[in-house]
Amino acid sequence: MDRVMAMKPAEPTDETGPAAPAERTGATESAGQRPRALEGRIALVAGATRGAGRAIARELGRAGAVVYCTGRSTAGQPSDYGRPETVEETAGLIRAEGGTAHAVVVDHLDVSAVRELVARIDREQGRLDILINDIGGEAYVEFGIPLWEYDLDDGMRLFDAGFRTHLLTSHAALGLLIRHPGGLVVETTDGTRDYNQGHFRETVFLDLAKTAVDRLAFAEGHELKAHGGTAVSVSAGWLRSEMMLDAFGVTEQTWRETAEANRGKTDVVPPYEFVISETPALLARGIVELAADPQRDQWNTRSVSSFELARHYGVTDVDGSRPDAWGFIAAMDTTPSADLAVEDYR
Incomplete structure (x- = not known):
């Protein structure tokens, strides 16, 4: 989700759903505007160590959900990403803001570890209401290398981290999620369905991983519908994550x-x-509003951007703006970026 390329924006969502609420403004607002909108809900955020996953976990906690935060990076033992953020730190941030969070160190490619995680949630809570699959694998991407020259082990590491983690986690968790109607699964990816259908994502392994995640949400939505559940594929715009800020200095x-x-x-x-x-908060705030929406099934099987969610639910980024990254980048197909007025897209 950290790398963004030109795309055709997805169709507006408000035309098929209920009217969007009045816009909210203010640099310090967070999602879940209805007080404790997710009180009593149990959430699992797979990949909560940093970036969008951390932001989503924090916003869920602010809205009253009990949040299980998972990741591989722990104090004294970082993952191969080599980043300083830890999953314990994410849970600590939620608790410091008055929420309830549990940090669990899990490699989501380890089937037994994922099953034990879900069993623990079942023992402690007896239910799971929200599953966020946010593991991306972008750190493993090598651009500009054709498939026949790509190191197969490196390519499979990207595909495994970017897609198989989602599939294995859903396989283990959905049996618990459907125990109560109204469950929500959010699959985070890079690029909306419209964009990824018509654009090659520079490497075969990245292209397959990101489109497969979207298709997973589509398929899950069809199976969850009979149980009153909803599955949605979501994509941030150009994410101003910790890793991206550092990469750009x-x-x-x-x-x-x-x-x-x-x-x-x-x-x-x-x-x-x-x-x-945009900061990870824009996507996180939209997801929390989606989770709190009693009509969230209108989004089932769909692909949506952070901008579309923010526009529909009337939330903004931390600075009060609502960046339309995909609209801006799509405009670059016909207009040089230097000639575009960014204010028209924020």
Whole structure:
């Protein structure tokens, strides 16, 4: 979800659902605007260590859900991503904000470990209401290498992390989730269905992983419908995650100024297009509103962007904006980015 390429924006969602609520503004608002909107709900966020997963876990906690946060990076034993963030840190942030969270170190490619995680949730809670599959595998991508030259072990590591983790976790967890009607599964990926159907994602392994995750949500939705459940594929825009900020050598305080200074330039980082980026909070806030929506089944089997969710539910990013990253990048197909007015898309 950290790498964004030009796409055709998905069709507007508001036309087929109930009217969107009045827009909300304010830089400090969080999702779950109805107080404790998810009180009593049990959530599992697979891949909650950093980025979108951490933000989703925090917003679920703020809305009153009990959140099980999983990841491989733990204090003193980071994953092969080599990042400083830990899953215990995520749970600690939720508790510090008054929420309830459990940190569980899990490799979601280890079937027995995932089954034990679900068994623990069953023992402790007796139910599972929300499953967020957010493991991405982008750290393993190598761009510009054709399939026949791609190291097979590296390619399978990307596919396994980006897709098989989702499949194995859902296989273990959905039996518990359907025990009570109204369950929600969110599969996070990179690119909406419209975009990924018409664009090659630069490497075969990345292309397959990201489209497979979306198809998984589509298939899950068909099977969950009979049990009153909903499955949705969601994609952030250009995500301003910890990893992306570090990769570009900027901070949350300097990213905008640095990107603006690169207008009209090529082969620079961050590229000017980074001005349309969003924090992980935008996607997280939309997901919490989706989870709290009694009519969330209107989204079943669908693919939706963070912007579409934010527009429908009237939420904003932390700075009060609502970036339409996919719309901005689609406009670049016909207009140079330096000639676009970013204000029209924020």
